[in-house]
Every structure is written in structure tokens, then in C-alpha cells.
Amino acid sequence: MLTIIKFIPLVFFIFITCLAQGTFANEMSKVGASSKKSLPEVIFETSVGTYTLELYPEKAPKTVANFLAYVNEGFYNNTLFHRVIPGFVVQGGGFVKGMKKKQNHSPIKNESNNGLMNIRGAISMARTQDPQSASSQFFINVTHNPSLDFQSNQPGYAVFGKVTEGMDVFDKIIAVPTKTIGNYKDVPQDDVVILSAKLKGSIVIHGEAKQTDVADSDEYTAGEHYIVLDKPVATRDSSKIEVVEMFSYGCPHCYEFEPLVKEWSNKQTRDIDFWFFPAVWNESMKLFARAFYTAHHLNIAKKIHMPLFRAVVIEQKNLSKETMLADFFTQYGVDKKTFSKAFNSTDVANQVKLAEERVNHYKPAGAPEIIVNGKYRIDRMRAGGIKEMLAVADYLVNKERVTNGTISR
Numbered sequence: 001m002l003t004i005i006k007f008i009p010l011v012f013f014i015f016i017t018c019l020a021q022g023t024f025a026n027e028m029s030k031v032g033a034s035s036k037k038s039l040p041e042v043i044f045e046t047s048v049g050t051y052t053l054e055l056y057p058e059k060a061p062k063t064v065a066n067f068l069a070y071v072n073e074g075f076y077n078n079t080l081f082h083r084v085i086p087g088f089v090v091q092g093g094g095f096v097k098g099m100k101k102k103q104n105h106s107p108i109k110n111e112s113n114n115g116l117m118n119i120r121g122a123i124s125m126a127r128t129q130d131p132q133s134a135s136s137q138f139f140i141n142v143t144h145n146p147s148l149d150f151q152s153n154q155p156g157y158a159v160f161g162k163v164t165e166g167m168d169v170f171d172k173i174i175a176v177p178t179k180t181i182g183n184y185k186d187v188p189q190d191d192v193v194i195l196s197a198k199l200k201g202s203i204v205i206h207g208e209a210k211q212t213d214v215a216d217s218d219e220y221t222a223g224e225h226y227i228v229l230d231k232p233v234a235t236r237d238s239s240k241i242e243v244v245e246m247f248s249y250g251c252p253h254c255y256e257f258e259p260l261v262k263e264w265s266n267k268q269t270r271d272i273d274f275w276f277f278p279a280v281w282n283e284s285m286k287l288f289a290r291a292f293y294t295a296h297h298l299n300i301a302k303k304i305h306m307p308l309f310r311a312v313v314i315e316q317k318n319l320s321k322e323t324m325l326a327d328f329f330t331q332y333g334v335d336k337k338t339f340s341k342a343f344n345s346t347d348v349a350n351q352v353k354l355a356e357e358r359v360n361h362y363k364p365a366g367a368p369e370i371i372v373n374g375k376y377r378i379d380r381m382r383a384g385g386i387k388e389m390l391a392v393a394d395y396l397v398n399k400e401r402v403t404n405g406t407i408s409r
Helices: 010-034 061-072 168-173 252-266 283-297 301-313 322-330 336-343 346-362 386-404
Strands: 041-046 049-055 079-085 089-092 122-125 138-141 159-165 178-181 184-188 193-199 202-205 208-211 241-247 272-278 369-372 376-379
Touching (some): 061 193, 241 252, 252 301, 301 322, 322 336, 369 386
Antiparallel strands (some): 122 138, 178 184
């Protein structure tokens, strides 16, 4: 619960407000001077007008990342400004109509000790009396609130940006009558709704915001950074942009790439169909491909995938025969008879054959590789490294969005 200032002598209030505003301005000038990149901006459309926020990731990195994650997934769309206290704050980001609370993500670390103050226009994270309880809810200060700032060793309410355009929206909001609903006080009588929130310079795809910087650049060139396939390969879902990772259990670079590409895939919007399969161009790779599809057939793929990778690449175990793989699978609750039946099944054999045919279509230079929408192939050498492969993938994904008419340049 936020603490409300009941009384501050006028002279002291004027002095501390001027001092705080000067300090805030100095801190912001440092932010701008220390970063060559433009600061992220988020545009909020509400039922009473539009406003823009400027965020300060150098001062509050975890808070800004958390806030943008909610923005990017469309969490704030159609939520309410549910708490309005004139001369104090306007709070939102946690409830929808009917004062129904949305399910938020895990709380974040309190970053109030960053030199930024709760002056008029500053946006801060709302929380309970527990300093480490902030999650999705935020508030806009409609006046300077020094009681909310970090004090010596006492955590405050973390400021992470400010309103740069549309502060009049909050002047309108604080004028609305409020009421009590159950345990919630200061609720506007008529809903004040956040219609949408999106990152400035971003696109909206199926209700989610995503940056377009890569798509608007000519940084990557066909033939130099990626290959255009001679013949496009059909994708498994034509309504989405397919991104396929091709790997091999015997490949150290693939092992190194695996956590990076999975982290990348988890951040993608819903227009992306990401999946992966084992490369097959010799007998040993065919054996491991059978193990991969056997694990899927037995519904233990998530449990066994990385351990199998580690066993082959890091521990350098000899798993070159079916019997050796059977012994390995027993460590994960699969008896040898069940393993053998699945390993030699028609279903697994057909999956391996399809993987081999796909490799023939892609004509890879090695592994790991990424194929974007059945048209483009990205390898480690052309991209400049495994991390760079993902940057090229971002470029090609956005290129496909432009081609498909999902976004325009």
C-alpha cells in the first residue's frame, strides 16, 4: 500500500520539490549522455487520451525489462487505472473491468536506490509493504512524492521512467469521481481503460509488440550472411513464419548453440512456428536421430534431450550402438524392451527418413543451421558465429513479415 503524505510545510515542500526536480533532471542528463542508443519509449492509448513514457534501462535495468515484457505480451491492453488519488498518484496495470485481478509474473528486485525520484510525471512500480513484491502494477506521480523515494537504507518505490507527452491525461483522470469496491478504495466510478500499450518504433503482431530495427536495415546480404535456397521447402504451418533449427548430438557447436536458440525461441511472438530436428547425412547421425524420435515417441523428449547432448559432447560417452542407447534410456525410466520396440518402430523410421529428406532439400554446410520459412539457410560461418546466427534470423523473420504484408516498412 502506498503511503500518503498528510502534511508538509509549504516552504519546505517548495524547496525539496525544486531540489528534487533539479536532481532528477541531472540524473536524466547523465542517462542520455552515457548511452548512444535512444531510450525506449512506450505509447499508451487510454479511454481519456494518449501519453508517452520514456524509460531508463541504465538506471533500472530489471524494472524496465520487466515492464517491457508485459508491454510486449499485450498484458496491459484493456486493463484499468484502478486507483486514483488526487494530489498523489494514478495507479494501474493489474485489473480488468469488474476489478478482476490479472495473473501477473513473478515479483522483481526493488531498484529504488537508483538516484531517480518520485516527482510529477515519474512512473514507478507499485508494490505492497514488501519491497520485493512489485510485479505488473505501476503508478504515475501527479505531484512530487518524496515519501516514496529511497531513504538511506530503506527501500522506496522504484522510478524507471517519466511521462514525456500527455501528462494532461492524468490531470483528467484525477478529476474523475471515485468509489469503494469491496476492499479496493479510490476506484474510478466510470472505468478509465488502458486500450493499448506498445513500444514506439515497434510493430504489433497478434496483439504483441516487437522491435523492427533489424527488418528496416540492410545489414545482412544474401550469399554473404545467409543462403537463399534454390527451391523453397514447404513449411508445416503456412499461416506462420517457420524457423527450424537443424542440429546434431555429436556437434559441440550445436551443444553450445542449444540454450541460446531456445532462449531466442521463447521470446518470439505467436506468428513464429519454431521447431527443431536432428540432421542426418551419415549412419551415426541416423542412429542419434532414431534416439531423438524414440524419445518423442515415448514422451520423454524434454527430459532426455539435454542429458543426451551432454553425454555425447561433454562426457564423450560411447553411445554408438542401439544397446548402448538402451542402457542410457533406462536411466530415465524406460525399460529396454519398451525402448527397443519404439526405436525399431515404423513411426520412428518414417520420422528419420523425413529428416533425411529435409536435409537433402536444405543442402546444409554443416550444423547447427537455421532455416527461415523454407527459403533461407543460416550457417555459423557466414553469419559470423552462433550468436550472430540469431541476429540474421531476426532480420529474415522481419523480412518475411514485410513480404507477407504483416507489417510495412
